[in-house]
Amino acid sequence: MILKISHIAIAVKDLNQPVNFYKNILKCDVTKPHKYPNHGIECCFVHFQNINIELMSPITPNSPISFFLKKNYYGGIHHICFTVENLLSVRDKLISKGIEVIGDGVPQIGSRDKKIIFLRPKFCQGTLIELESDK
């Protein structure tokens, strides 16, 4: 069902300080920032041997990340993303087990150009889980 963990997403106020932390201090490979106006965020990815960290900062005041940062002044881990085979089948199986999907359950296109849905944290130990299609 779950192929791997795709990435860990960290919400930050702006990308400058975290890019300095990961690129210049920790010597990681960091991609150039890219804006996603539909999601109200700007992102870059930190590549590790086995997984990526997604750094996300808000570009609109009503972005979900702006709301998260109001509650988490320094930023923080926002969600983890699982890569799954057959996203719609996994979604339907989870719903049948009582796990709620955020929104209407129709997959959107995420920052990695893959179809995604999010599970409601209260059904997943307080963790916001993104499910990303492998295709």
Add this chain to the structure above:
Amino acid sequence: MILKISHIAIAVKDLNQPVNFYKNILKCDVTKPHKYPNHGIECCFVHFQNINIELMSPITPNSPISFFLKKNYYGGIHHICFTVENLLSVRDKLISKGIEVIGDGVPQIGSRDKKIIFLRPKFCQGTLIELESDK
């Protein structure tokens, strides 16, 4: 400096519900719980292809995880752990760059029987980062 991300740690009230979620619903491989009285926690690991999730629940009321759960009712992502070569050298380099280590900076033994230190979240985008020795 950083070899990989070792694991993502999620704090939970008890292990029963999350083990059911990961083992029976998501069909992941989950290890048997193990108690670490020195840290006041009970843990198990969920194995993915590329990384592990550590599920941690408190076994004492004054465990740091008990404190975290008071602020996060449903649980939540507690920290991420980087595997590093030469832990003491990395610690000293980070301190020289103004990154604070929690406590006296002397490595402790973590739940995977490796030497560990933690970085103070306010210097790491609000993220609690554990550094774990590769040996």
